[in-house]
Amino acid sequence: MKGSVKDSTYTEVPEVVIIRLPQYLRTLTRLRNQGIDVVSSRQLGDLIQMTPAQIRKDLSYFGRFGKQGRGYTISGLIKQLRTILALNEEWKVGLVGIGRLGRAILSYPGFSSEGFKIVAAFDSEPSQVGQMVGGIMIQPMHKLAEIISAEGIQICITAVPADFAQSVIDELISSGVKSIVNYAPVGIQVPDDIKLRNIDPVIALQSMTYYIKKGCV
């Protein structure tokens, strides 16, 4: 594929567009694994439930992809999206909160296969500290700043109870963490220069009851 990739360093791409790119990537990868080589913005839109115009607009921030009327070459678009999202390198990830959910996260194979390697884990519970889980030794909270800084960790996952989430995230940020995936079901405030994503299954459930009630499903 011969798309040209714009230098987006000084172009302000809306964050909502960046948030959609991994969804495009996931869908394109699925199509490639099904043996499909080319996809139109309309077909992609049907799969992702977006208008073809929105997809073309989203991708146009990064250059010209695909040829008019010919659709996108899937392998080329995957490669370029991975470059844009910086997914061709390994990212170190810290995890705070090693309860049931934290242990499930530590044993989840989907992170490292996608280049996200959990290299440090922390818990406030003394009985947990020093245990090995998934090849990682659980560290006490008072070592958090030191280890985050020494390892150069910029991404953390928080799986702590809701009441502790804000203070833990504050400490992560003051230790140099830039991006946080939060599992606690509570509104978290972060400075403008920090990226926060909330994993919230209730939001997913709440968009399905509409259809059950309506009798459409």
Add this chain to the structure above:
Amino acid sequence: MKGSVKDSTYTEVPEVVIIRLPQYLRTLTRLRNQGIDVVSSRQLGDLIQMTPAQIRKDLSYFGRFGKQGRGYTISGLIKQLRTILALNEEWKVGLVGIGRLGRAILSYPGFSSEGFKIVAAFDSEPSQVGQMVGGIMIQPMHKLAEIISAEGIQICITAVPADFAQSVIDELISSGVKSIVNYAPVGIQVPDDIKLRNIDPVIALQSMTYYIKKGCV
């Protein structure tokens, strides 16, 4: 608030709009809890990272909310969104897969507080069956169809290994389940009349590396 709610029974609302409504609801609820009474589509757009025009268009599917130039009355909009999404009733939920993640889900307080009550749990592991977790007795997989049907469960959460997810979801669908929240990191195929949401922390991680690489955060 005196907005009029359209009868949307015969209006085709794009699914992407329905998916956004719980996000509006979550943000509006947070604003209300901060003591704020009225919000403009621009302020809401800044918080949700969407254009004010898109927010007004999304809400227009369901009637007229807010007054020109006056913004939305938050308490009224919350009430109407909860009615649209059918969130004023209790929904029974089944859970399949009681490993670490499944146990974390069973002990998660955020479901029942939002009206989603886990009433049945299933696992294929004989040593798990019969155990009580979070007040629920774990049932064997061969009782799945019988219990789902007897309880009238229409919503299920799957927390099974990737290799088993498709077959478990097929069985849920043939047992009458209409809506599924899937935690397995694998592409699942469902008929058009079934709603599927995937909970995928990797997608969240992949939209943050862009900013770290770019040096913006």
